[in-house]
Amino acid sequence: MNIINIEHIAKVYKVGSEEVHALRDVSLKINRNEYVAIMGPSGSGKSTLMNMLGCLDTPTSGIYDFKSVSVSEMTDNELARIRNKEIGFVFQTFNLLARSDAVHNVELPLIYAGVSTSERRERAKQALIDVGLGDRMHHKPNELSGGQRQRVAIARALVTNPAIILADEPTGNLDSKTGEEIMALFHEIHEKGNTIILVTHEEYIAEHALRIIRLKDGLIEKDEVVEKRYIPKSKASFV
Amino acid sequence: MSALLLELNEGLAIAWRAIRANKIRAALTMLGIFIGVTAVVLMSTAIKGIDNSLQNGVSALGSDVLYVDKWAWFSNDEWWRMRNRRNIDMEDYARFKELAKLPAAIAPVTNSVQTIKIADRKVENVFLNGSTSDYVKTTNFDFDLGRFYSEVESNGSRNVAVLGSEISTKLFPRGDALDKTIKIGPVNFKVVGVLTEQGSTLLGAFNPDNQVFVPIGTIFKNFTSRHFGTVTINVRAASPEMLEDTKAEAEGVMRKIRGLAHSEPNDFTINQQEGLTDFLDSITIVIKIAGLFITGLSLFVGAIGIMNIMFVSVKERTREIGLRKAIGATRRTILAQFLLESSVICLIGGLIGLIAAVLLSLMLNQFFPTSIQYDVVIIAILISLLTGIVSGLAPAYTAAKMDPVDALRYE
Numbered sequence: 001m002n003i004i005n006i007e008h009i010a011k012v013y014k015v016g017s018e019e020v021h022a023l024r025d026v027s028l029k030i031n032r033n034e035y036v037a038i039m040g041p042s043g044s045g046k047s048t049l050m051n052m053l054g055c056l057d058t059p060t061s062g063i064y065d066f067k068s069v070s071v072s073e074m075t076d077n078e079l080a081r082i083r084n085k086e087i088g089f090v091f092q093t094f095n096l097l098a099r100s101d102a103v104h105n106v107e108l109p110l111i112y113a114g115v116s117t118s119e120r121r122e123r124a125k126q127a128l129i130d131v132g133l134g135d136r137m138h139h140k141p142n143e144l145s146g147g148q149r150q151r152v153a154i155a156r157a158l159v160t161n162p163a164i165i166l167a168d169e170p171t172g173n174l175d176s177k178t179g180e181e182i183m184a185l186f187h188e189i190h191e192k193g194n195t196i197i198l199v200t201h202e203e204y205i206a207e208h209a210l211r212i213i214r215l216k217d218g219l220i221e222k223d224e225v226v227e228k229r230y231i232p233k234s235k236a237s238f239v
Numbered sequence: 240m241s242a243l244l245l246e247l248n249e250g251l252a253i254a255w256r257a258i259r260a261n262k263i264r265a266a267l268t269m270l271g272i273f274i275g276v277t278a279v280v281l282m283s284t285a286i287k288g289i290d291n292s293l294q295n296g297v298s299a300l301g302s303d304v305l306y307v308d309k310w311a312w313f314s315n316d317e318w319w320r321m322r323n324r325r326n327i328d329m330e331d332y333a334r335f336k337e338l339a340k341l342p343a344a345i346a347p348v349t350n351s352v353q354t355i356k357i358a359d360r361k362v363e364n365v366f367l368n369g370s371t372s373d374y375v376k377t378t379n380f381d382f383d384l385g386r387f388y389s390e391v392e393s394n395g396s397r398n399v400a401v402l403g404s405e406i407s408t409k410l411f412p413r414g415d416a417l418d419k420t421i422k423i424g425p426v427n428f429k430v431v432g433v434l435t436e437q438g439s440t441l442l443g444a445f446n447p448d449n450q451v452f453v454p455i456g457t458i459f460k461n462f463t464s465r466h467f468g469t470v471t472i473n474v475r476a477a478s479p480e481m482l483e484d485t486k487a488e489a490e491g492v493m494r495k496i497r498g499l500a501h502s503e504p505n506d507f508t509i510n511q512q513e514g515l516t517d518f519l520d521s522i523t524i525v526i527k528i529a530g531l532f533i534t535g536l537s538l539f540v541g542a543i544g545i546m547n548i549m550f551v552s553v554k555e556r557t558r559e560i561g562l563r564k565a566i567g568a569t570r571r572t573i574l575a576q577f578l579l580e581s582s583v584i585c586l587i588g589g590l591i592g593l594i595a596a597v598l599l600s601l602m603l604n605q606f607f608p609t610s611i612q613y614d615v616v617i618i619a620i621l622i623s624l625l626t627g628i629v630s631g632l633a634p635a636y637t638a639a640k641m642d643p644v645d646a647l648r649y650e
Binding site: 051054056057076077080081083084085089091095097099100108109111112113114115116117156 | 245246248249256257260558559561562563564565566567568569570571572643644647
């Protein structure tokens, strides 16, 4: 079943008097339990497409259906709701609340979803255990390593059981060993049946996915299945 | 509904964390609100205090008493026109008493200012009130000690005196004034009574607490000639409802005594408390407006401080706002979060200010009439909250309408 169905979307920004065509004509479908990497040089429209997929932005023209519901015509509040329920974001810079401990950071989307305090706490703890941070629940971000911070962010993305996980350069701020551990975690999450969209500019990171979409100048240059998929060696559970 | 409560709860927690993370900044911002609320509360208690004091003082005069006088208390007439009026003398009083049928009591009053001495103490510039024994019937006096001078003492112009409570305290701190001899000017008087405290400290010499009451004849005998100066005829109506009729009768009687023709205007004035109340109101309203305006300004400055800090706070937390929006916070949620933060700051500042104001007004009460009202507490809290919301509105709106994409990218 299609989770995402995009047909001929375009996005035009106005910068002063000039029009910038960030996306020209992009069509793609993403199914349940896919693992897709989106690649492209800077200026290719990669970020714009990611914002679009994450319902942070709406297209200038074209069709974007998320689970058969049209996103293009949604109001701000409806977009906020769909981001909250259906999308789990993982950012390059983690974006954790510095003054809150790990559990509270993970709870955050559940607060906006209106989940009761006790249930929220329970689910946040479980999500932290799932990413291997059962012993770091009450640590603040500055007491955690980069890899651990990104795992808190991944737990936050997973806690709402979203339809897709949207990861924007998730290993960009990590050393290669830690990056590899994070990719192993994504692998495990995908194995469990989640749908993952990975935005990256690194070929070897993209090869963890099953499918790579390459963008150039606001158009899809190539949409290919990964032939030689890279399977992370280390098991992600971080025993 | 429960989602709203959760958001509120989360908003309070966020606000609390943000305030704790910037303790000095929050404290300085609160200081502005603290000063503003303290000033406003203090001013309103002071105004209330002045009001109460004047009300007490004026009502001590009695709302059912008329004062037939050469001088008008409040008038647009030229001063010289009144000066040229004939004095009211004791003969006028005697005829008035004979002709007026409605009043419950009538008493002539004349005044003198004298120094009072006992062996080792002295009070200067005391307002001496000379009248007849009927005078007490035109007032609502109560007595701490003794009694008012009697008809016999009054008619015989005996040297007896009734002390106002403050004079009594100054001369006889141990409260043993009764039957003691005091020297008013060069003359000895015996104290026959001490009044209960009447209240107002604002009416000054007109406050009975600061006066001494003696038979009118002793004043004429010892201090001022009966042919010099004018007396006031105090007239008490039988009831407040009878006041207008009594006033009309008094006017007619006085015109008859003076032999005034139809065309001639009154050459006397009938004063009453109402005029005084209006006059005092016109003064206090100016004090009120000026006082509240000035203290309101300090609150306004505090509010600008809050707004400034909230703008800084929003700017600093742009990425946090972006993240919150990305994971599902709506505009309303973000708006509420920042409004809560500024409200909490104001509320804390306001509560501290309120406590300070209450303590200060208790201290000031020693020197100046203040009055703490329970409604002031509620008003202070409302003012703080309102200040928080008003000054937080613009920054919170800025935060709420941020584009999540731009906010997340903000460095």
